[in-house]
Amino acid sequence: MSNHEITAHELLEKWLDGEQLTEAQHARVLADPETKLLFEKAQAWQNMAHSYEEQSVPSDTPIAIPEIKQVSRFQGNWMQWGMAACVGFLSILSVQLWQQNKTLEQGLVVQQTQIEKQQDTMQQILQQMQKGQNLQADLTNQVLLTNRAERQVALDDLLAFLQTQRAQDQAILRLQLNELAEQVEHAPTEIVAQNGGH
Amino acid sequence: MFFQSQDKLIKKAQQGDQAAWLKLIKQHEQQVYNHCLRLTGDCHDALDLMQEAFMSVYRSLHNFHGQSQFKTWLFSVTQARCMDFFRKQRQSSPLEKVSEAANTPNCPVQLQSDNQHIHAALQALPFEQRQIVELKFFQHFTFEEIAEQLAISPNTVKSRLYSALGKMKAPLEVIRVES
Numbered sequence: 154m155s156n157h158e159i160t161a162h163e164l165l166e167k168w169l170d171g172e173q174l175t176e177a178q179h180a181r182v183l184a185d186p187e188t189k190l191l192f193e194k195a196q197a198w199q200n201m202a203h204s205y206e207e208q209s210v211p212s213d214t215p216i217a218i219p220e221i222k223q224v225s226r227f228q229g230n231w232m233q234w235g236m237a238a239c240v241g242f243l244s245i246l247s248v249q250l251w252q253q254n255k256t257l258e259q260g261l262v263v264q265q266t267q268i269e270k271q272q273d274t275m276q277q278i279l280q281q282m283q284k285g286q287n288l289q290a291d292l293t294n295q296v297l298l299t300n301r302a303e304r305q306v307a308l309d310d311l312l313a314f315l316q317t318q319r320a321q322d323q324a325i326l327r328l329q330l331n332e333l334a335e336q337v338e339h340a341p342t343e344i345v346a347q348n349g350g351h
Numbered sequence: 352m353f354f355q356s357q358d359k360l361i362k363k364a365q366q367g368d369q370a371a372w373l374k375l376i377k378q379h380e381q382q383v384y385n386h387c388l389r390l391t392g393d394c395h396d397a398l399d400l401m402q403e404a405f406m407s408v409y410r411s412l413h414n415f416h417g418q419s420q421f422k423t424w425l426f427s428v429t430q431a432r433c434m435d436f437f438r439k440q441r442q443s444s445p446l447e448k449v450s451e452a453a454n455t456p457n458c459p460v461q462l463q464s465d466n467q468h469i470h471a472a473l474q475a476l477p478f479e480q481r482q483i484v485e486l487k488f489f490q491h492f493t494f495e496e497i498a499e500q501l502a503i504s505p506n507t508v509k510s511r512l513y514s515a516l517g518k519m520k521a522p523l524e525v526i527r528v529e530s
Contacts, residue, residue: 166494166509169487169494169512170493170494171491171493191513191516194516194517195488195516198484198487198488198516199488201468201469201472201488202469202488202489204465205385205389205465205466205469205489206465206466207381207385208381208384208385208388208394208466209381210380210381210384210398210401211394211398232367233367
């Protein structure tokens, strides 16, 4: 079906590109006067090309192969040296990079250990400070407790003293009252009457 | 080890193997020489062009990565050298060139009458059309391949070929009558 869509010109182009045409296609090409003419001319050219006797390259004429050889040797050597130089440069570069990496790694390890040590010492200092603070807190507590205890003792003493004082005062007053009572009992009656008359 | 594939030869030549390069030349020199001979009509010019083409190919051999067939690439390089040659030739006197070509003493083309007719028919064409006829009927390249080699569109190739076929009417008829 698709053959019907292809024009005679396209069929000719296909044939010129080396494709085999069917008899129907061939007939279509020949049916068109323009393509027929082109086809015949092209066919004639093909026959001519087929009948052409290929000439051998004259051997007596020197071809510039030595020149090519020189170029090839130079280029080959140049390429080899270039490649070798590149490989050498890259290997040196990689070794240098590796060494740099190694020194950097070593430096990093040293720095890391130093930082760890510093962290340890800082922690120790912090722990010591904490201990000192705890001690201070304990001391203040103890001071407060002793103060409180001392105050309590002083108050107790004061109370005891006051009680003894009071007791003593009461005793003195009782004695004085007793003396007065005795004086009253042994005093003459006129004095008592006089006192009573007043 | 007597036969080596073309790819291997190319790889070896790219690595600087002179023997491989010479083998490559031997494989293609006749094709290239005859191609140049049909385009120029002169064996000395053909030899010069062939040599220039192979030199160019060798110089740019490292650029060939097998993206097209080696023959296609070789012929595209040869085409470029041929175009340079004809550009230079146009600047010089054409009469001088014709007389030189006619007096070539060791030119084997002169000895074969059939070839002479073909050469005459080809030389009657303008260079651009001669190139297309040569590549199409003698080298059997497709339109696409010719377009790739000459860095032109396939349609330009076709139109040049049809123009050439139109112009070749008289010489063809002569040859057909003779044959």
